[in-house]
Structure formats: C-alpha cells, structure tokens
Amino acid sequence: MKFSIKRSAFIQSLNTVSRAISSKTTIPILTGIKITADSEGLILTGSNADISIETQIKIDDAKNELVIEEEGSVVLTAGFFVSIVRKLPDEKMDLSVSNDLQTTIKSGQSEFTINGLNASNYPHLPEIDTDDSVTFSGDIFKEIIGQTVIAVSTQESRPILTGVHFELSAGKLLAVATDSHRLSQRSINFSGSDRDYNFIIPGKSLNELSRMIEEHQDLEMRIAENQVLFIFGDTFFYSRLLEGNYPDTSRLIPEESTTQVQLEAPTLLASIERASLLSHASRNNVVKLTITPSDGRIEITGDSPDVGTVEEELEPESVTGDELEISFNPDYVKDALHSFGKTMIEISFSSALRPFTLKPTEDGDSFIQLVTPVRTF
Numbered sequence: 090m091k092f093s094i095k096r097s098a099f100i101q102s103l104n105t106v107s108r109a110i111s112s113k114t115t116i117p118i119l120t121g122i123k124i125t126a127d128s129e130g131l132i133l134t135g136s137n138a139d140i141s142i143e144t145q146i147k148i149d150d151a152k153n154e155l156v157i158e159e160e161g162s163v164v165l166t167a168g169f170f171v172s173i174v175r176k177l178p179d180e181k182m183d184l185s186v187s188n189d190l191q192t193t194i195k196s197g198q199s200e201f202t203i204n205g206l207n208a209s210n211y212p213h214l215p216e217i218d219t220d221d222s223v224t225f226s227g228d229i230f231k232e233i234i235g236q237t238v239i240a241v242s243t244q245e246s247r248p249i250l251t252g253v254h255f256e257l258s259a260g261k262l263l264a265v266a267t268d269s270h271r272l273s274q275r276s277i278n279f280s281g282s283d284r285d286y287n288f289i290i291p292g293k294s295l296n297e298l299s300r301m302i303e304e305h306q307d308l309e310m311r312i313a314e315n316q317v318l319f320i321f322g323d324t325f326f327y328s329r330l331l332e333g334n335y336p337d338t339s340r341l342i343p344e345e346s347t348t349q350v351q352l353e354a355p356t357l358l359a360s361i362e363r364a365s366l367l368s369h370a371s372r373n374n375v376v377k378l379t380i381t382p383s384d385g386r387i388e389i390t391g392d393s394p395d396v397g398t399v400e401e402e403l404e405p406e407s408v409t410g411d412e413l414e415i416s417f418n419p420d421y422v423k424d425a426l427h428s429f430g431k432t433m434i435e436i437s438f439s440s441a442l443r444p445f446t447l448k449p450t451e452d453g454d455s456f457i458q459l460v461t462p463v464r465t466f
Contacts, residue, residue, distance in 0.1 A: 090161030091185040095154035106135030109142040121164040141327040162208035227306035241292035242268035252289040254335040272459040294328035346437035348410035358426040364391030365419035425458035
C-alpha cells in the first residue's frame with residue numbers, strides 16, 4: 090500500500106475513527122486504526138466492544154489531495170500513529186507499507202518507520218442487512234440525545250438503564266431514559282418509515298455520536314437485530330443495542346398535580362446552583378424548595394452543618410395550587426434545567442414525596458423531565 094495525502098484532511102478522519110478506540114480493550118488489534126486504500130480512496134476504521142466508526146476519504150475530492158499509488162490495507166497502533174501524523178512538519182505526507190507490514194511515514198525531512206499489523210485479523214464490522222432506514226435532522230437528533238442521555242444510569246447492576254429507549258411508531262419518535270431517580274422523555278413527529286421500531290442504545294454510544302454530528306447534517310438510521318447504524322457525510326457509526334425489555338415508564342409520569350409554578354429555566358438554575366454550593370458540602374446534598382402560592386413566591390434553601398446556610402426568594406411568573414415544601418438532589422434538577430435552555434417552564438407537584446415534572450410551557454407534552462424528591466424526615 091502506498092499513498093500521499095493532505096495531512097489536515099487525514100488528521101480529521103483519524104480523529105473521527107479514534108473516538109471508537111479504547112486502550113482497555115481485551116483484543117489487542119482493536120487498539121489500532123485499520124487503513125484500506127482502494128480505487129475510490131481511503132477507508133479508516135476504529136472499533137471497540139460497543140461502537141465502530143468507519144469514514145471514507147474520497148480520491149475524487151480535490152481538497153484531500155489524495156493520490157493512491159498502490160492499493161492495500163494495514164492496521165497501525167492508534168496512539169503512536171495519530172501522534173506522529175499530528176506532529177509531521179509539512180502539510181503533505183506519504184505513507185507506504187512493505188510486504189512485512191513495516192510502515193514508512195514521510196513528511197518534509199521527517200521519516201518514521203513503525204510496525205503494522207495484518208488487516209485480515211481485524212474484526213469485521215457488523216452487517217446491517219436492510220435497506221429500510223429513517224432520516225432525521227442531525228440538529229434535532231443531537232438535541233434529543235442531549236435532553237435524554239443525562240438521565241441514563243451509570244450503574245452496571247441494571248444494564249438496561251444505561252441506555253436510551255427509542256420507540257418509533259405511527260410517525261412519532263419517543264426517546265426515554267431513567268436511572269430510577271429521574272426520567273427524561275422527548276418526542277417528535279417524523280415521516281419516512283412505515284415500520285415500527287423498539288430499541289435501546291447505550292448512553293455512551295449516543296454521547297460519542299452527538300459529538301460527531303455537525304450542524305444542518307442529515308442523519309440516516311438503519312436498525313438490525315442487535316445493531317444500529319447511523320450514516321452522515323462520509324462516516325458510518327455502528328453501535329450495539331442493549332438486550333432486554335425496558336421498563337414501562339409511562340406510568341411514572343403523574344397525570345394530575347396540586348401545585349404549579351411557572352418561571353424561566355435559567356433563573357431557577359442560577360438559584361439552585363447557588364444553593365448547591367453549600368449542599369454539596371453536606372453528605373446528604375439536598376436543596377429544599379418552599380412554595381407559598383398566597384404570596385406568589387418560592388424560597389430555595391441549602392445548608393451544610395459544617396459550613397452554613399443559604400436562602401433565596403424567587404418571584405416566579407405564576408404560582409398556583411397548594412402550599413408545599415419539597416426537598417431534592419440539586420444535581421438532578423440542574424441537569425434537567427440545563428436541557429431546557431432559555432425556556433419558560435412549568436413545574437408540577439403532587440406531594441412532597443412524589444416525583445415532580447418539569448416541562449416547557451409551550452408544547453409541554455413533547456419534552457418532560459421528572460425528578461424524584463428526597464425524604465428528609
């Protein structure tokens with residue numbers, strides 16, 4: 090194999106596939122990047138137990154300045170190889186692989202020789218044997234990930250909760266995540282597929298996917314039995330799906346409430362962040378919210394026996410219903426509020442010991458955050 094390429098274009102693709110590579114893998118060859126040169130260009134592949142990423146550098150794209158003199162393939166250890174390419178002196182680089190897989194990298198007056206691995210030993214990518222696909226706006230799907238993945242569990246004791254549950258049916262996508270202490274649910278209308286889907290994508294996979302999606306980029310999704318494939322630009326992103334049945338979360342969302350508060354999400358977020366400065370110093374990490382509809386005010390309190398207390402009054406846009414005093418983990422509520430951005434939200438409570446919901450005041454049924462309170466007595 091032998092080719093020359095514009096180094097900046099090569100680095101961009103190396104960075105893309107490197108997202109799938111882990112130094113902790115039990116399969117040594119997966120610490121490397123597979124590079125294949127053929128008549129159409131270069132194909133770079135990175136993989137671990139959960140995700141695989143493949144991207145193409147096309148020979149007919151002039152900005153890549155790609156010239157392939159000899160086709161072939163090799164696997165190069167990612168850590169060394171990527172560092173070498175980043176530090177090469179010139180904008181142009183040459184790479185050649187000998188029969189014994191010795192790989193020579195040249196740029197300007199610099200020349201490296203590193204050991205390659207046989208690409209035939211690299212695991213095959215999953216086969217997604219279906220032409221049926223669903224296409225989303227990349228911006229919307231990235232937003233859905235950001236709004237739901239915050240609620241996935243980090244505890245491996247219940248693996249099914251470490252992912253986001255997706256249901257596609259009757260022109261609607263529903264995405265739900267919960268760690269049993271909080272829940273995030275987002276729904277959108279879509280068109281383009283007559284099939285129904287029900288699957289769970291690991292939260293870690295979605296985080297990596299979200300970092301790769303560029304603005305105004307369409308995202309094509311294909312589902313197989315235990316894999317999902319996302320296609321965007323010249324990149325293919327594979328993720329395993331979690332096996333098992335996701336719990337029925339619809340019954341967790343209260344249908345009625347006794348106290349309602351409306352206010353700007355950033356206002357409440359800033360107040361809770363101040364209160365949590367002291368609550369974090371306490372072993373319990375609890376913030377208390379006192380709602381008095383007759384005064385039209387709410388009070389936020391945080392304290393630490395070793396440090397002190399903080400109290401702050403807020404004047405919401407509206408407050409109705411019964412008086413209430415409720416305690417909660419401020420980190421859960423801060424995550425929820427961050428996901429709303431600069432939106433006016435409505436918080437609905439049913440009792441001091443039952444979960445409460447946060448929704449945007451406009452189109453509230455499309456996005457719901459739910460938080461379980463903390464018992465303090």
